[in-house]
Structure formats: C-alpha cells, structure tokens
Amino acid sequence: MPAFSLEPQQQAWCAELRTLAAERLRPVAEKGEPGRVDRALLAQLGRLGLLERLFTSGALDLCLMRESLAHGCTEAETALALQGxxxxxxxxxxxxxxxxxWLPAVADGSAVAAFALSERAAGSDAAALTLRADPDPGAGGGAGRGWRLTGEKCWISNAPEADFYTVFARTAPGAGSRGITAFLVPADRPGLTGSALDMLSPHPIGALAFDGVPVTADDVLGEADRGFRVAMGTLNLFRPSVGAFAVGMAQAALEATLAHTARRDAFGGKLSDLQTVAHQVAEMALRTEAARLMVYAAATAYDDGAPGVPRRAAMAKLLATETAQYVVDTAVQLHGARALRRGHLLEHLYREVRAPRIYEGASEVQRGIIAKELYAETPPPAGEAP
Structure with a gap:
C-alpha cells in the first residue's frame, strides 16, 4: 500500500473514530479532573475496543487511531497512547x-500502565540514567537473581497513579546504554512512592522514588543489561504516532480557523478576503498535510520492516510536532483574544501542543538521531579510508 494513500476502509475507520471521539469520549473526558488519571475514560476506551487494538495493530493503524482521536478529544488520545x-x-x-x-487489564481499561525512563538529569540523554539496580541475592527468592532499585524517576506520564511501571534501571555501572535493564514493577511494591507534578499539559505526570524496591528475574522485560533496546524499540514505534497526535491537533486548529475566518467580519469584508490571512491559512494546510504524509510514511516503513526506521521515526515526530506548534499558534493569532479564553478549543490545544516537542525525545534529540543515521548511511568518498 502506498504510504501516501489510505484505503477506503481506513478512511471510513478514521471517520468513525472522529465521531466516537466527539460524541462518546469527549463527554466522558469533560467530567475528568485535569492532571489525574481518568479511569472512567479508560474504561470507555476499553469498552469500545480501542485499547485492545494497541496490541493487534501495526504502526500505521496506531497513527490513524491517535490522529483521529486527537481531532475530537485529546484527552482520549493521550489516555490511549500512555496505555500503549x-x-x-x-x-x-x-x-x-x-x-x-497485565495485558488483559490494560486492554479493558482496568489497569493503568506507565513508561518510566526519564530522570531529572537524564531526559533527552536517556542512556545517562542513574536509577540503580543493585544486586541482592536475597531479593530473588525462588526466582534466582534479584536486585534492589534505588533512585528517582521524573516526568513520568500516569505517575503516581499507574498500577504498574515499565522501569529502566542501571544494572551495570559505567556501561552506558549497554548496562540498562527493563523491569515490570507493580505499583504496590514496597519502597515505591510517587508524587504528582503540576504541569502545563493537562494529562497526569509525576515523579517516582525507589527506596530499595525489590525486583527479581521474573520482573525483567527482555534480557538483563539489554533494556535500552526495549526502550528504543518502543520509542521507534511510538514516535511516528506522537507525530500523528500532533497532526490531529493541527487539523482541528486548521478547521476551526477556516470556519472562523470565513464568517468573521473585518475591514469591510470577511477575514478570509484578506490575502495575508488566506495565505496564512494555506500555509497551515500545506504544513499539516506534509506532516501527515511523513507520519504515514514512517509508520508504513516500520510495518514493512524497511531500513532507516529510527531516522524516519525521528523525522516524522520532529516535523509533525513542530508543524502543530506553528499551526496552533497561527490559529490563535487569527482568532484573536477569543482563542485565549479558558475553555476555547484553541486555548486547550495551545496547552496540549507544546509538550510533544519535548517528550519521547525533544526536537533537538530528533535532529541528532537524523544526522547520526544519515552519516552512518553515507559511505566515505572513494579513495578515503572509512
């Protein structure tokens, strides 16, 4: 299937998701408390079968879900994405x-999942994390090998209300990315505490403290000391879909701007009659469509096992999140003061759109990944040693 063309059934599914977001998910989300896990919303996502699709869909379907839900209900989109x-x-x-x-409970919305990678001094440089997994033979019990987790995590979505965490800790000091292990840590483990952070983005984010939290070989995800691959593999899948989230927000802002400028009286006509306004709207549409196509291309490459997935994923996230920031900001400018009023769609999108340029790898990190991959793919000039 060409990356630039959706099949009719995919287009119909996206339309259905946009309707579900607006008519069945938004009313539930509006009853939620900003900055808190919305378990009622997760339960509704589970009843609609959308959470289960996290484990049965490819990267492109994940992008279509996130883009379509974001168009009508960013809270539902984010709740689904964080579960994934x-x-x-x-x-x-x-x-x-x-x-x-855990997976059946995630799929029906009764268990809340969280991805615990970032730390205060290891956000963009994830390989520099310092959460220690100290060997503790006594902690292993019948499982054999055991560790105690000591340290902190920060900027963790769904913390501290999640029911379990995918936690990345250092099992081999001084080994960089080669000495990290991924653990599945239930929230009720002794020594694990957390606190909420009051952030601009309305979804739940918190910090976690690990005071000798016991884990065993039964809690390892993948292989010991190979957890960085688990983290990067997860991000390679989800980065294009972060771009899809951004595209969904940009599309919602574009549509609101088209409607507003077509009916707003100004300077003896409609705002849309002003060439400067019309050209700005055209630029918004151009950038949104370009970002959408790059997201679809990156997701299709992931699904096809094509080469260059990390570079494509980074490009998609970078272009789409930067584009959404531009589109939403321009939409606010063209709407004027009304867009800054609490409760306005664009006021909501303006708060939502900023965070994706930082989480799951800031824009600067994406540029670094792109450059590294490009140089790695470029052979040395003829006659020169590599």
Whole structure:
C-alpha cells in the first residue's frame, strides 16, 4: 500500500473514530479532573475496543487511531497512547506470565500502565540514567537473581497513579546504554512512592522514588543489561504516532480557523478576503498535510520492516510536532483574544501542543538521531579510508 494513500476502509475507520471521539469520549473526558488519571475514560476506551487494538495493530493503524482521536478529544488520545507506551514493552518482551497478568487489564481499561525512563538529569540523554539496580541475592527468592532499585524517576506520564511501571534501571555501572535493564514493577511494591507534578499539559505526570524496591528475574522485560533496546524499540514505534497526535491537533486548529475566518467580519469584508490571512491559512494546510504524509510514511516503513526506521521515526515526530506548534499558534493569532479564553478549543490545544516537542525525545534529540543515521548511511568518498 502506498504510504501516501489510505484505503477506503481506513478512511471510513478514521471517520468513525472522529465521531466516537466527539460524541462518546469527549463527554466522558469533560467530567475528568485535569492532571489525574481518568479511569472512567479508560474504561470507555476499553469498552469500545480501542485499547485492545494497541496490541493487534501495526504502526500505521496506531497513527490513524491517535490522529483521529486527537481531532475530537485529546484527552482520549493521550489516555490511549500512555496505555500503549507503558504496556508495549510487556507485549513485545514480556514472559507469558507477565502478559497474562497485565495485558488483559490494560486492554479493558482496568489497569493503568506507565513508561518510566526519564530522570531529572537524564531526559533527552536517556542512556545517562542513574536509577540503580543493585544486586541482592536475597531479593530473588525462588526466582534466582534479584536486585534492589534505588533512585528517582521524573516526568513520568500516569505517575503516581499507574498500577504498574515499565522501569529502566542501571544494572551495570559505567556501561552506558549497554548496562540498562527493563523491569515490570507493580505499583504496590514496597519502597515505591510517587508524587504528582503540576504541569502545563493537562494529562497526569509525576515523579517516582525507589527506596530499595525489590525486583527479581521474573520482573525483567527482555534480557538483563539489554533494556535500552526495549526502550528504543518502543520509542521507534511510538514516535511516528506522537507525530500523528500532533497532526490531529493541527487539523482541528486548521478547521476551526477556516470556519472562523470565513464568517468573521473585518475591514469591510470577511477575514478570509484578506490575502495575508488566506495565505496564512494555506500555509497551515500545506504544513499539516506534509506532516501527515511523513507520519504515514514512517509508520508504513516500520510495518514493512524497511531500513532507516529510527531516522524516519525521528523525522516524522520532529516535523509533525513542530508543524502543530506553528499551526496552533497561527490559529490563535487569527482568532484573536477569543482563542485565549479558558475553555476555547484553541486555548486547550495551545496547552496540549507544546509538550510533544519535548517528550519521547525533544526536537533537538530528533535532529541528532537524523544526522547520526544519515552519516552512518553515507559511505566515505572513494579513495578515503572509512
């Protein structure tokens, strides 16, 4: 299937999702408390079968879900995405027992998942994380090898209200990215505490403290000391879909701007009659469509196992999130003061659109990934040693 063309059934599914977001999910989301996990919204996502699709869909379908939900209800989009981010390592790398214990509950919305990678001094540089997993033979019990987790995590979505965390900790000091292990840590483990952070973005974000939290070989996701691959594999899947989230917001802002400028009286006509306004709207549409196509291309490359997935994923996230920031900001400018009033669609989008340029790898990190991949793919000039 060409990356630039959706099949009719995909287009129909996207339309259905936009309707569900506006008519069945937004009313539930509006009753939620900003900055808190909305379990009623998760339950509704579960009843609609959307959470289960996190484990049965490819990257392109994930992007279509996120874009379509974001168009009508960003809270529902984010709730779905955070479930996927936290649970994907369990789906992809968990043991049969781990998957059986947690994935059905994630799919029906009764268990909340979280992805615990970032730290105060290891956000963009994830390989520099310092949460320690100190060997503790006594903690292993019948499982054999055991560790105690000591340190902190920060900027963790769904913390501290999640029911389990995919936690990345250092099991081999001084080994960089090669000495990190991924653990599945239930929230009720002794020594694990958390606190909420009051952030601009309305979805829940918090910090976690680990005071000798016991984990065993039964809690490892994948292989010991190979957890960085678990983290990067998860991000390679979800980065294009962060771009899809951004495209959904940009599309909503574009449509609101088209409607507003076509009916707003100004300077003896409509705002849309002013060439400067019309050209700004055209630029908004151009950038949104370009970002959408790059997101679809990156997701299709992931699904096809094509080369260059990290570069494509980084490009998609970078272009789409920067584009959404531009489109939403321009939409606010063209709407004027009304767009800054609390409760206005654009006021909401303006708060939502800023965070994706930072989380799951800031824009600067994406540029670094793109450059690294490009140089790695470029052979040295003829006659020169590599």
């Amino acid at each position: 981010l936290g649970a994907h390592p369990v789906h992809a790398h968990g043991t049969p027992a781990q998957r059986a214990r």
